[in-house]
Amino acid sequence: MPSPPRTSRLRRGLLAALVAASVAVPVAGAAGPAAVPAPAPAAQAPLRTAAPEALAERYAATRADIRAAERAAAAHGDRRRAAALRAMAQPGRRFLTFDGRDGGRSAEVFGDLAHAERIAVLVPGAGMDFDHYGRLRDGGSALHQELGEGTAVVAWLGYRTPATVSPAALTPGRAAQAAPALRDFVGELRGLRPGANTTLLCHSYGSVVCARAAHGLPVRDIVLYGSPGTGYATAADLRTPATVWAGRGGDDWIGEVPHLRLRLPFTDIGFGTDPVSPAFGARIFEAGDGGHSDYLSRGSVPLKNIAGIVAGPAPAAAPAGERHA
Template sequence: MSPRPRRTLIAALVIASVAVPVSGAARPSAVPAPAPAALAPLRTATPAALAERYAAGRDGILAAERTAAGHGDRKRAAALRAMADPARHFLSFDGRDGGRAAEVFGDLSRAERIAVLVPGSDTSLDRYGRLRAGAAALQRELGGRSAVVAWLGYRTPGTVSPEVLTPGRADDAAPALRRFMAELAAAKPTARTSLLCHSYGSVVCGRAAHGLEVADIVLYGSPGTGADTTAGLRSRATVWAGRGAGDWVADVPHARLQLPFTTVGLGSDPLSPEFGARIFAAGDGGHSDYLKPGSASLENIARIVSGRTPHDAGEGSRA
């Protein structure tokens, strides 16, 4: 690594280390929630099997709502009551430690195209609206015979935190993502499935990529994957990358620094020729705009999920 990226990376770590205690002091205390009931793997996506799974998810949400209400957190309780609406469908739910959930948009039993969204930093039950809105917008763009799963399956790092500069949270999350994707593949073996990875979610996808049965891995707003090339992901999927012109993540230093007890930095820029991803046009939007209705990025991501070539697609040279 050249001296300048090294200095930039160290400076970013120092800034994050100082900022975290200040920002963390303002965060509310954790809201308690009961442990969810153990669920058998979903082996088939028939309407009956899904209805049973969704009912179990709803029971877990209502149990968490009662606990939050008893704790005096009316805001969390109200949010959970909305999540328990019978019109919403959760394959899994766990209200502890910021929350874990897998919500389905569209009819999974009939879906021929499935997209699994892996969110980035600062996503939790208390900040779930953006993930849900993006998943709903993508499912509308895809249309019939499609389903989108918003997979909040890990404790995401804070945007301003030391953890966001290291692959540690992604290493912890990767086994859960692999299990979920294997379960989905078993339940929907003939569906065309794509993994969509936003921001720090790209690192989670990078750590989980090996052996996943997916057609595409789509990286957007990505600070890196923890790998230096697409070959380093050890995946047979087509790897795509896009970045909006207004996305601040372009200024993140793309490098890695090995320290005695951790690795700081997330590897090569996924849009670089050296990384070797196929590039899709993502328009002029910012870091949170990739699944915004009417955006070029949403249209192109939907085209990829559908097995079509996105507009203005290109390919980086292989390293």
């Protein structure tokens, strides 16, 4: 059956936009968040243990790095970045890693990592950097509150995310760069807490990163939400023993994005199969009727169901392809 006229126009329009974006030359990058200077973080030996005293030492060291980056941002005249970093350096915040350069990299811990039996790693999507970090922190905090004791949530901003509206957000380049860092980070967590069950929670473009990193990764579940696709045709193509979940809110605009993958000589554009479609083969969780940024909102349906996946036993799966309203 042919697509309705509105859908056909949307697909044609987005296809044209994808092709145009793939050959566009970004001109605003120099003025973006990555342009704010920051000193290199102090060299630190790898963590060998999750003992409380070792973690406390690491958290103190990263706090010093954050404060140094705050001073650099203030000297540069960027009050917004300085304020964001000042908030990150507050007592009680706990960062395993921090690097203020190139838009910022960090891994913030919510909960007691030293004794966690379940660990959730949040992998954010496009548009996330230190200037917008509050959204990631709020999600990590809400999820940990929902999970309760015996769990830790780690908000992993371990790569330079693409701008939400940019050629980079339509291609897998940033994900390919980020995947090795995510694999290394999850491997380090596994070494620190070998008995803990680890779950990857992958939002939007972060699902492309997770898919690239999935092969052989020691995690129990991979949860894709608000996903534009993964760059793979099916969940089986991720070559992971983890259970792959997918969910999408009823008012998430990404559901209107055509799931195309164009192979051009210099790059791929788009990410292929819709992860909530039967063709992809993921287990489907109910994601409510919220929008693209609502999955970890306090009290929401997707937050409760994502927490249920992390905690286990997993919530009952909806039939693949069922509309999530």
